[in-house]
Amino acid sequence: MNIEELYKGILEGNRRALAKSISAIEDQHPKCEELMSRVYKHTGRAHIIGVTGPPGAGKSTLVDKMAKEFRDRGRTIGIVAVDPTSPFTGGAILGDRIRMSGLSTDKHIFIRSMGTRGHLGGLARATSDVIRLMDAFGKDVVIVETVGAGQSEVDIVENAHTTVVVEMPGLGDDIQAIKAGLFEIANIFVINKSDMEGCDRSVREIQIMLEMSPKSPDEWEVPVLKASARDNTGIKELTDTIDRHYEYLKQNNLLEELKYKSLKYNFQEILKEKLMDFSFDESRKEDQNILKSLKSGKIDPYTAAENVISRFKVEKK
Amino acid sequence: MSDDKIRVLVAKPGLDGHDRGAKVVSRALRDAGFEVIYTGLHQSAEQIVETAIQEDVDHIGLSILSGAHMTLVPRVVDLLRENKAEDISLSIGGIIPDEDKEALNKIGIDGVFGPGTDTKDIIAFIKKKVGK
Incomplete structure (x- = not known):
């Protein structure tokens, strides 16, 4: 290489x-x-859009339609689609592209599928670096599709400027909508498959949930949109709203803040990993001894961690 | 810690809609620890080669049951060469008559797997080809 x-x-x-x-x-x-x-x-030029939501909500199909709409507006696009890696074999089936096959010969679109490779949080460990590579490559828009998310796969907010949460009709009641996690991170809600029964009810439930959180008048009001990726309805409104959110971020100096937050997050993740590699190495005798004591029950995990760290603590003068 | 994963594109070129074989093979490759990108049905040679490049796969498995393999396979080989991506190896699965097998061997395709193939043989073949 x-x-x-x-x-x-x-x-x-x-x-x-x-x-x-x-x-x-x-x-x-x-x-x-x-x-x-x-x-x-x-890096720092691309608009990074996160698309998340439960499995089967239609994220990939929606991304496909969004990408086409952005292309019609003359923008170049990078897409990162994350699917789960098997915890047993390390293998993965990456199938998000199936819904995007119309995009694969457009030279201004670059799609990459990623397996999570053991990383939790809805993205792969390398996803933030891949976003930055596509940014440096010159893509105007980078769309990141997370794995099918449950309630706590919220890593996407550390990486995206605009987070779109995709739901579909009939997924739980109004109690689900006030729980913490996925519902809190949306800048835009989309109820996909709007042709299905119960769509208006889902919209209302989410709107009621949103009205509960106090807001200052100049704050971004989270819209709840309806779309059908299959019938190609609501896509234009969605991309308009995404653009409007980006403008809002720029005009209120929030974009710079988000960029800093993301850099800080990346820095801390890198530091964590490097500190772990630096401070603990199973091939070293003293570290093997710590694991032995842990196994035999002589020490607990807290003490084990403290034992490692105590080696690097400098006595205060 | 470097961890070189084998990435394989399983693609269905042409017009036939029989993807059970492609799915069985994809699943077997997944269980062997590979990352499998599955394209879905009705792909053109252009789409397959472009996908292989973007996904940086080590190997492409083409599943063809339409009988059009003697048109589709050489087209994929040519496009890989045009894109300077001939380092990506190829195998074919499906209904391929023996005389065509020989013709395919001549253009450098030595992995042709017909019905009844043990998925272990396909896994071993790809591992050997890729050499990771």
Whole structure:
């Protein structure tokens, strides 16, 4: 792997270079840190849109339709679609593209499927880096589709500027709508499959939930939209609303804040991982001893962690 | 920690709508620890090659039961070459007569798997081809 070639390729818009770089990041190739460090200064231009919601709500089909609408508005698009990795075999079936096959020969759209590879939170470990690669590659819009999300897969808010939560009619009652988690992170709600029975009721329930949270007058009011990705209705309204949210963020100086938040989050994640690798290594004798004591019940997990950390604590003078 | 995962594109080119085989193979590859990108039905050679490039796969498995393999397969081979992606290996699954098998061998396709193939053989073949 040649970092220089990949780096140049990304900036020149070479699709193979982008694809190879993404694989390197996913495989945690030792040289990819250098690549990301160099790529970072070319990022920050793309509008990053997160699309999340339960399995089967129609996220992929909706992303397909949204992408077409954005293309009609002359924008270039990157799509990152995340599907779950088997915790038993490490394998995965990545099937989001099936709903997007009309997009695959448009040279201004780049789609990449990712397995979660053991990462929780709705995204893969490498997803934020992949978003930044597509940003540096020059995509105007990067759409990130999470795994089918339950209630707590909310990592997407750390990465996206605009978060769209996709629901469908008939998924639980008004109690579901006031629980914490997925329902709190939406900038825009879409009730997809609006041709199904119960759509208006779902819209009302979510609206009532939203009215409960106090808001200042200039704050973004979370809209609840109806769409049918299959019948291609409500798509234009959705993309209009996404654009309006982006404008809102820019005009209220919130975009810079979000970008900083995301950088800080990435930094902390990287630091956590590096500190773990640096401080604990199962091939070292002293670390094996800690695990032995843990196994025999001599120490508990808190004490074990404290034992590791105490090695690095400097005595206060 | 570097972890090189094998990525495989399972694609159905052409007009036949029989994807049970493709799904069985996809599932078997998943259980072997591969990342499988499944394209769905009715893909053109252009769509398949572009998808293979974007997804940076190591291998493409084409499932063809329409009898059009002698048109579709060479087209995929040509497009891979045009895109400088001939390092991506290919295998074919479906109903392929013996004389066509030989013709396909001549254009460099040595993995042709007919009905009754043990999925273990396909997994072993891909592992050997990819060499990860």
